[in-house]
Amino acid sequence: MSTQIPEQETETETETDAEQESSQTRRVSAERTRAGMDQRAEDELSDADETVELKVFRYDPEVEGKKEPRFDSFEVPFTKGMTVLDALIFARDHFDSSLTFRHSCRQAICGSDALFVNGSQRLGCKTQMADLEWPVRVEPLPHAEVVKDLVVDMEHFYDQMESVEPYFQTEELPSGELDEQRQDRANREEIKMSTRCIWCGACMSSCNVAAGDNEYLGPAAINKAYRFAMDDREGEDMTEHRLNIIEQEHGVWRCQTQFSCTEVCPKDIPLTEHIQELKREAVKSNLKFW
Amino acid sequence: MHEHDVVVVGAGGAGLRAAIAAQEEGADVAMVTKLHPVRSHTGAAEGGINAALRDGDDWELHAYDTMKGSDYLGDAPAIETLAQDAPEEVIQLEHWGMPFSREDDGRVSQRPFGGLSFPRTTYAGAETGHHLLHTMYEQVVKRGIQVYDEFYVSQLAVTDHDEPEERECHGVVAYDIKSGEVVGFRATGGVVLATGGDGQVFEHTTNAVANTGDGPAMAYRAGAPVEDMEFVQFHPTTLPSTGVLISEGVRGEGGILYNGEGERFMFERGYANNAGELASRDVVSRAELTEINEGRGIDEEYVELDMRHLGEERITDRLENIIHLAEDFEGVDPLKEPMPVKPGQHYHMGGIETDENGETCVDGLYAAGECACASVHGSNRLGGNALPELIVFGARAGRHAAGTDLGTAEVPVGPSARSETEDGLETPVNPGALGVDDDVAADGALVEPSEVVEHAVETERTRIEGMLERDGINHAEIREDLQRAMTEYVNVFRTEEGLKKALETIRECRERYQDVAVSDPSRTFNTDLIHTVETGNLIDVAETITLGALARTEFRGAHWRKEHQERKDESWLKHTMIAWNGGSPELYYKPVVLEGENKEYEPKVRSY
Numbered sequence: 096m097s098t099q100i101p102e103q104e105t106e107t108e109t110e111t112d113a114e115q116e117s118s119q120t121r122r123v124s125a126e127r128t129r130a131g132m133d134q135r136a137e138d139e140l141s142d143a144d145e146t147v148e149l150k151v152f153r154y155d156p157e158v159e160g161k162k163e164p165r166f167d168s169f170e171v172p173f174t175k176g177m178t179v180l181d182a183l184i185f186a187r188d189h190f191d192s193s194l195t196f197r198h199s200c201r202q203a204i205c206g207s208d209a210l211f212v213n214g215s216q217r218l219g220c221k222t223q224m225a226d227l228e229w230p231v232r233v234e235p236l237p238h239a240e241v242v243k244d245l246v247v248d249m250e251h252f253y254d255q256m257e258s259v260e261p262y263f264q265t266e267e268l269p270s271g272e273l274d275e276q277r278q279d280r281a282n283r284e285e286i287k288m289s290t291r292c293i294w295c296g297a298c299m300s301s302c303n304v305a306a307g308d309n310e311y312l313g314p315a316a317i318n319k320a321y322r323f324a325m326d327d328r329e330g331e332d333m334t335e336h337r338l339n340i341i342e343q344e345h346g347v348w349r350c351q352t353q354f355s356c357t358e359v360c361p362k363d364i365p366l367t368e369h370i371q372e373l374k375r376e377a378v379k380s381n382l383k384f385w
Numbered sequence: 386m387h388e389h390d391v392v393v394v395g396a397g398g399a400g401l402r403a404a405i406a407a408q409e410e411g412a413d414v415a416m417v418t419k420l421h422p423v424r425s426h427t428g429a430a431e432g433g434i435n436a437a438l439r440d441g442d443d444w445e446l447h448a449y450d451t452m453k454g455s456d457y458l459g460d461a462p463a464i465e466t467l468a469q470d471a472p473e474e475v476i477q478l479e480h481w482g483m484p485f486s487r488e489d490d491g492r493v494s495q496r497p498f499g500g501l502s503f504p505r506t507t508y509a510g511a512e513t514g515h516h517l518l519h520t521m522y523e524q525v526v527k528r529g530i531q532v533y534d535e536f537y538v539s540q541l542a543v544t545d546h547d548e549p550e551e552r553e554c555h556g557v558v559a560y561d562i563k564s565g566e567v568v569g570f571r572a573t574g575g576v577v578l579a580t581g582g583d584g585q586v587f588e589h590t591t592n593a594v595a596n597t598g599d600g601p602a603m604a605y606r607a608g609a610p611v612e613d614m615e616f617v618q619f620h621p622t623t624l625p626s627t628g629v630l631i632s633e634g635v636r637g638e639g640g641i642l643y644n645g646e647g648e649r650f651m652f653e654r655g656y657a658n659n660a661g662e663l664a665s666r667d668v669v670s671r672a673e674l675t676e677i678n679e680g681r682g683i684d685e686e687y688v689e690l691d692m693r694h695l696g697e698e699r700i701t702d703r704l705e706n707i708i709h710l711a712e713d714f715e716g717v718d719p720l721k722e723p724m725p726v727k728p729g730q731h732y733h734m735g736g737i738e739t740d741e742n743g744e745t746c747v748d749g750l751y752a753a754g755e756c757a758c759a760s761v762h763g764s765n766r767l768g769g770n771a772l773p774e775l776i777v778f779g780a781r782a783g784r785h786a787a788g789t790d791l792g793t794a795e796v797p798v799g800p801s802a803r804s805e806t807e808d809g810l811e812t813p814v815n816p817g818a819l820g821v822d823d824d825v826a827a828d829g830a831l832v833e834p835s836e837v838v839e840h841a842v843e844t845e846r847t848r849i850e851g852m853l854e855r856d857g858i859n860h861a862e863i864r865e866d867l868q869r870a871m872t873e874y875v876n877v878f879r880t881e882e883g884l885k886k887a888l889e890t891i892r893e894c895r896e897r898y899q900d901v902a903v904s905d906p907s908r909t910f911n912t913d914l915i916h917t918v919e920t921g922n923l924i925d926v927a928e929t930i931t932l933g934a935l936a937r938t939e940f941r942g943a944h945w946r947k948e949h950q951e952r953k954d955e956s957w958l959k960h961t962m963i964a965w966n967g968g969s970p971e972l973y974y975k976p977v978v979l980e981g982e983n984k985e986y987e988p989k990v991r992s993y
Contacts, residue, residue: 176715189861195905206424244910328482
């Protein structure tokens with residue numbers, strides 16, 4: 096552990112001299128830890144045929160040198176099949192263990208790692224480094240408060256999701272204890288795409304309307320409402336109730352059909368279409384009572 | 386200090402079901418979870434939920450298949466409970482709106498799965514777990530159950546009686562990831578551990594990064610024994626580069642495995658002449674690795690899984706998710722070419738010892754789901770039996786913790802169930818704590834509930850401060866070395882020599898872990914700290930897996946030993962138990978319960 100490695104050229108090249116100085120101050124306390132990490136990183140970098148540069152947004156409200164947002168550069172060995180998440184993990188485990196980002200399943204189902212990669216919302220685990228322009232710039236999701244580095248506060252997103260009564264409600268359950276409700280295949284198909292949402296927040300982050308109107312339900316929550324409103328098992332009265340919810344002032348009518356949510360959705364959910372369809376349903380439903 | 390009737394740790398399938406069940410019994414419930422519930426790894430389950438729902442099927446057939454699949458190491462009362470409760474639980478999910486795949490008559494679809502005598506795997510595309518997880522979280526939202534998300538539970542608050550069976554669990558200690566505060570949760574009714582898997586012990590796994598065995602490690606150190614830890618399931622079809630799972634549903638629908646010579650080896654090489662690709666997972670994983678080791682693999686690493694002949698329509702209807710996974714994570718279009726696959730760690734049959742009500746020997750401490758061992762799966766879990774386990778035992782643990790009488794359990798728990806002690810096991814190094822273990826200072830003085838919680842909070846605060854303040858080594862290198870050793874020596878094929886080497890590496894990891902330090906000084910979202918604590922848990926879990934594997938000198942289910950190529954019922958029809966014992970782990974055994982409700986299960990040769 097005594098092998099002292101000089102400050103790395105490859106690691107943490109900060110944007111300005113002043114920032115560099117403060118970040119180095121912070122690093123002093125961690126030097127012993129880093130020495131071992133650096134050695135392993137050196138070994139892996141020297142074995143690599145190709146390396147790729149990551150520019151990562153850094154911010155920590157309580158750590159000297161990170162209170163002012165900055166970008167750190169990390170040079171990581173490129174391997175075939177490497178995703179943005181793999182590259183971030185390499186940087187964290189080899190250069191700077193304080194590099195912070197959410198991630199868990201590594202297979203695009205937990206929805207933890209929606210990031211702003213080279214200017215668009217993507218899941219880190221599902222984005223191949225080879226498909227991106229290098230250097231790769233990684234930032235937290237726009238239009239959300241940054242907690243630290245790439246971690247944003249998701250509370251507002253969750254609040255919007257939960258405001259549309261996101262749970263199945265029906266009065267018409269079959270009487271037999273082991274009887275299921277019937278649902279025809281076509282209806283299941285109709286709601287299928289909407290049920291794939293993984294709550295990653297990419298759509299909400301990409302939406303200009305949501306950025307300007309904090310109360311706008313946003314594409315994910317409206318899609319959740321769609322998932323239930325279109326499910327025949329809930330019955331007509333409930334559909335009516337659901338349409339009332341999404342018709343509110345900050346509901347479906349705010350959508351300006353810019354398709355940005357649909358473009359970034361990592362599960363290919365046709366969000367804009369779902370919003371449009373709910374608008375049509377709402378109009379139909381209103382006409383019925385006139 | 387927070388106070389609730391029932392505290393559920395973890396918010397995947399078992400945790401959500403436990404919370405809902407406890408709340409339905411009138412309890413004030415809190416879920417404390419390191420991930421937001423919808424991030425839980427239950428969401429990655431693909432295949433389906435076994436339940437005897439249809440004419441021609443019944444729970445007894447499900448129980449029989451499960452017992453056979455377990456290679457007669459499952460406990461009959463737990464297996465029968467699973468099979469009996471599963472239909473009702475599945476229909477309950479349907480009534481909560483879960484979007485199951487449907488038949489033409491509008492009823493939920495079922496499909497064949499490995500080791501099943503009836504196609505009883507109820508599914509929602511190849512993303513059953515995702516729908517199960519979201520459907521249950523929706524119910525938690527509906528009920529207004531309090532969720533403390535991004536709170537990392539790092540220690541249990543348990544009284545310090547000498548005997549684990551006299552101890553009581555009064556709550557947990559959690560680290561609020563956002564604020565960096567260490568907080569106590571007092572549970573007046575019970576604590577339900579539902580922390581999921583521990584696949585991060587291995588390098589190549591289908592498990593999430595968060596699956597670090599926190600529950601088993603904490604319960605073990607608090608006195609609840611762990612059971613059958615040597616039984617680890619390696620799934621035969623994972624993508625070679627990432628470990629991403631390709632569902633057994635692919636083979637259930639008719640997918641075929643080929644070796645590098647184009648042979649349908651499951652039949653042509655005689656591994657499973659009747660069931661072929663749909664033999665039990667342990668059988669298929671060993672077959673694949675044998676092919677690869679004998680030079681008939683592809684690139685010396687994998688075999689191929691072909692589903693092209695099923696046709697695009699059927700694949701899109703029932704397995705669409707597989708197309709996306711193969712494309713995104715392996716760059717292969719499975720409609721046009723076979724998918725490369727190899728075995729990967731997938732599920733841990735072993736876990737915290739519980740009875741069929743989910744209770745451990747420590748009063749007020751429950752466990753359900755993958756972190757627990759009831760034992761339903763014995764030495765090998767059947768595909769489609771994990772999701773019913775989550776909901777059946779999650780619900781039971783939740784109800785029991787809320788004070789509902791579920792009747793006396795038939796599966797005995799705790800050291801008093803011991804039938805014999807293992808005292809002849811030769812290990813190259815001593816397992817367990819280095820020096821004095823301060824997790825449970827057993828002098829019987831600490832019994833008052835809120836004092837127990839406060840004491841645990843203080844202990845944990847000191848430990849965490851220490852890791853933040855001192856200089857030392859980073860946990861990531863220790864974790865990497867641990868994972869490598871486990872993957873090399875405690876994988877599908879195990880030898881005495883290899884297992885001993887693994888124990889030595891684990892010991893070294895434990896020694897190095899004493900010098901571990903967190904270099905991120907921040908109190909805000911310090912994942913460096915979380916991962917460092919997790920790595921400590923991985924060391925404990927890895928050690929129990931390896932000790933169990935070394936002790937069990939037979940070949941049963943997923944546990945294969947080079948020197949012991951037979952199942953030895955006369956000496957090994959028993960569970961391997963490991964108790965922390967204040968830091969000097971003790972290995973002992975308890976009998977398997979083969980006595981069912983109205984029959985005795987007779988161990989037979991297991992062939993497919």
